[in-house]
Amino acid sequence: MCGIVGYTGPRQGVPLVLDGLKRLEYRGYDSAGIAVVDGGHVEVFKAPGRISVLEKELGSRMPAGHTALAHTRWATHGAPNTVNAHPHTDCGGTIALVHNGIIENAQVLRTALSKRGHVFRSATDTEVLAHLVEDLHANGTPLVDAVAGALRQVEGTYGIAVVSSREPDTIVAARRGSPLLVAIGAGENFVASDASAVLAHTRSVVYLDDGEIAVVRPGDYRILDLHTVEKEKAVTQVDWDLGTIERGGFAHFMLKEIMEQPESVQNTLRGRLLEEEGTVRLGGLNISDEELLRIQRIVITACGTSWHAALIGEYMMEELARIPTEVEYASEFRYRNPIVDERTLVIGISQSGETADTLAALREAKRRGARTLGLVNVVGSTIAREVDGGIYLHAGPEIGVASTKAFTSQIAALALLTLKMGRLRALSILQGREVVRALGRLPALVQRVLARAPEVERIAERLIRATNVLYLGRGYNFPVALEGALKLKEISYIHAEGYPAAEMKHGPIALIDDLMPVVFVAPKDTVYQKVVSNIEEVKARGGKVIAIVTEGDTGLAKLADHQIEIPETLDLLTPVLSVLPLQLLAYYIAVRRGCNVDQPRNLAKSVTVE
Ligand code: G6P
Numbered sequence: 050m051c052g053i054v055g056y057t058g059p060r061q062g063v064p065l066v067l068d069g070l071k072r073l074e075y076r077g078y079d080s081a082g083i084a085v086v087d088g089g090h091v092e093v094f095k096a097p098g099r100i101s102v103l104e105k106e107l108g109s110r111m112p113a114g115h116t117a118l119a120h121t122r123w124a125t126h127g128a129p130n131t132v133n134a135h136p137h138t139d140c141g142g143t144i145a146l147v148h149n150g151i152i153e154n155a156q157v158l159r160t161a162l163s164k165r166g167h168v169f170r171s172a173t174d175t176e177v178l179a180h181l182v183e184d185l186h187a188n189g190t191p192l193v194d195a196v197a198g199a200l201r202q203v204e205g206t207y208g209i210a211v212v213s214s215r216e217p218d219t220i221v222a223a224r225r226g227s228p229l230l231v232a233i234g235a236g237e238n239f240v241a242s243d244a245s246a247v248l249a250h251t252r253s254v255v256y257l258d259d260g261e262i263a264v265v266r267p268g269d270y271r272i273l274d275l276h277t278v279e280k281e282k283a284v285t286q287v288d289w290d291l292g293t294i295e296r297g298g299f300a301h302f303m304l305k306e307i308m309e310q311p312e313s314v315q316n317t318l319r320g321r322l323l324e325e326e327g328t329v330r331l332g333g334l335n336i337s338d339e340e341l342l343r344i345q346r347i348v349i350t351a352c353g354t355s356w357h358a359a360l361i362g363e364y365m366m367e368e369l370a371r372i373p374t375e376v377e378y379a380s381e382f383r384y385r386n387p388i389v390d391e392r393t394l395v396i397g398i399s400q401s402g403e404t405a406d407t408l409a410a411l412r413e414a415k416r417r418g419a420r421t422l423g424l425v426n427v428v429g430s431t432i433a434r435e436v437d438g439g440i441y442l443h444a445g446p447e448i449g450v451a452s453t454k455a456f457t458s459q460i461a462a463l464a465l466l467t468l469k470m471g472r473l474r475a476l477s478i479l480q481g482r483e484v485v486r487a488l489g490r491l492p493a494l495v496q497r498v499l500a501r502a503p504e505v506e507r508i509a510e511r512l513i514r515a516t517n518v519l520y521l522g523r524g525y526n527f528p529v530a531l532e533g534a535l536k537l538k539e540i541s542y543i544h545a546e547g548y549p550a551a552e553m554k555h556g557p558i559a560l561i562d563d564l565m566p567v568v569f570v571a572p573k574d575t576v577y578q579k580v581v582s583n584i585e586e587v588k589a590r591g592g593k594v595i596a597i598v599t600e601g602d603t604g605l606a607k608l609a610d611h612q613i614e615i616p617e618t619l620d621l622l623t624p625v626l627s628v629l630p631l632q633l634l635a636y637y638i639a640v641r642r643g644c645n646v647d648q649p650r651n652l653a654k655s656v657t658v659e
Pocket residue numbers: 352353354355398399400401402403404407450451452652653654655656
C-alpha cells in the first residue's frame with residue numbers, strides 16, 4: 050500500500066527519501082514521486098511504475114534541497130499514471146503534499162474549490178487537500194495552521210506529509226487512520242509511514258495517533274492536535290534492525306521468510322510455555338483470569354491469510370477450550386449489525402496491525418462493549434495500540450507481500466491462547482502438558498519439512514503450465530487448503546480454489562479431468578480415512594493428485610501421483626507443518642513462471658484502505 054518518507058536536515062534530501070522509499074517497495078505500489086524544496090521553490094518529479102523509473106526520470110538532475118518528501122502510490126481514485134501520482138501541488142506551486150488513505154468528501158470539496166477558481170490536474174481525492182491547504186496558507190498563515198484548518202474540513206482517512214516553499218525547513222505531517230511516525234535523528238528528522246523506511250538512520254520514533262499533527266524541522270519536532278494545541282508524546286525505540294529486513298542471500302524475501310519459520314515459530318513460543326502447569330504465560334493479555342472466565346463467546350476477525358489462521362483458531366477454541374467461536378471477515382463484520390457484548394471476546398489477527406478493515410472491526414466491537422485482543426506482528430502498530438491486550442507474534446519483519454511466516458506464528462499464537470482459555474476451563478493439566486510439549490517440538494519439525502524443499506521444487510516443475518489447481522483438506526487442514534490456494538493465485542496468477550474435501554462432490558468435482566491437478570492435504574489425523582475416499586473420487590475421474598501425507602504413510606503412495614511427507618504432531622498443530630510444502634510449491638511455481646514473487650501485481654502488503 051502507499052508509502053510515505055520525508056526528510057529535513059543538513060543532508061541532501063532526495064537520495065535519502067528515495068532510499069527510504071525503496072525500503073517500502075515491498076508494500077506494493079504502482080507509481081512513485083518526490084518533492085523537494087530547493088532554492089525557494091518546490092520541485093516535483095513523478096513516474097508510473099517502479100521507483101527505478103522515477104530515478105531514471107531524475108537522471109543526473111538530482112536536486113540539492115534539504116527538505117524532501119517521497120511517496121509510492123497504490124491507486125484507489127484515478128489510474129496509476131504520472132498525473133495521479135503523488136506529490137500533488139496547489140495552483141501556485143507553493144505546496145507539495147503526499148497522502149495515504151481516502152478523502153471521502155473529496156467530490157464536494159472539489160466542487161467548492163473549483164468554484165473558487167482552483168484548477169485541478171488529477172483525478173485523485175488527494176489533490177483536493179493541496180488546494181484546501183493553499184487557500185488557508187495565504188497571507189502569511191503558517192503551514193501548520195493551514196494544514197490543521199484543511200483537515201478539519203475533511204472526512205475519511207489520511208496519513209499526509211506537506212512541504213511549502215515558504216517554510217523550506219518544515220514538514221507538516223498528520224494522521225487519521227493511516228499509519229505515520231516521526232523519526233528522530235541528530236540534527237535531522239524524518240517522517241514515514243513505516244519504521245523500516247528510516248531504520249538506516251535512527252531507531253527513535255514517535256508514532257502519531259489519529260487526530261495528531263507533527264511539525265518537523267531539522268532540530269526539533271512538535272506534536273499538536275487538530276486545534277494546534279501541543280501534546281507530549283513518548284519516544285519508542287524500534288528493535289528491528291536493518292539486517293533482519295534484508296534478503297540475506299536468498300533470491301526472494303518470500304523464500305527467506307519461508308525458510309525462517311523454525312526460528313519465527315520458536316520466537317512466538319519463546320518464554321511462554323509452562324510445561325509443568327500445562328499452560329502458558331501471556332504477559333500482554335491485560336485481561337484477568339476472572340474476566341477471561343466470564344467470556345461466553347469468541348469472534349475472530351481478520352483478512353486474507355490472517356483470516357485463514359482465524360479459521361484454525363476457531364477449531365482449536367471449540368475443541369480444546371469449548372468456547373463457541375465464530376470467524377468473520379473484518380470487512381463484513383464492520384458493516385453488519387454484529388451481536389457482541391461485554392461477554393464476547395473479539396480477537397483481531399493481523400500481521401501488519403494496520404489493515405483498515407480489521408482495525409475498523411475491532412473499533413466497532415469495542416464500541417459495542419466487547420473485550421478486544423490483537424494477534425499482531427508489528428510492534429507499536431495501530432491495532433496493537435488500540436486493543437485491550439494481545440499476543441505479539443515476534444515473527445520478525447515480513448516483507449514478501451504473500452504472508453508465510455506470519456501465518457505459522459499466528460497458528461502458534463492461537464494455540465497459546467487456546468491453551469490459556471482451555472486451562473481456565475475444562476482442559477486437564479495432562480492435556481495441557483501434551484499440547485505444551487507438542488508446541489515445544491514444533492520448530493524442529495518445521496525444519497524437517499523445509500529440508501524437503503528440493504522435492505517440492507521437482508513437483509512444482511510439473512505444475513508450471515497448470516491453469517487451475519484445486520486444494521482440498523478437512524478439519525484443521527481445510528483452512529490450509531484455502532491458504533495453499535491463496536498462495537498460488539497471489540504469486541503465480543494461476544487460478545486456484547480451496548475447498549473442504551468432501552464439499553468437492555457438490556461442485557468442483559465437475560471440473561476434474563486429467564488437466565486439473567488436485568492438492569490434497571491428507572495427514573494421518575482423525576479425518577484421514579475420509580480424505581482417502583475423496584482422493585479415490587478424484588483418481589476415478591482422471592485427476593492428478595499431489596498429497597501432503599504423514600511420514601511413513603504408505604497407504605496413499607498408490608493413489609497419489611506425487612506426495613510430500615510431513616512429521617506427525619497433534620491434529621491442531623498439523624497446519625503449521627502441512628502449509629509449508631504449499632508455500633514452497635507456490636513459490637517455486639511462481640519463480641519458474643517468471644513472476645515477481647515478492648511484489649505480485651495489484652497486491653499490497655498492508656491494505657490500509659477499505
Ligand atoms: C494483504 C496481504 C496479505 C495479508 C492481508 C491481511 O492482502 O497481501 O498477505 O494476509 O493483507 O493483512 P494483515 O497485515 O492484517 O495480516
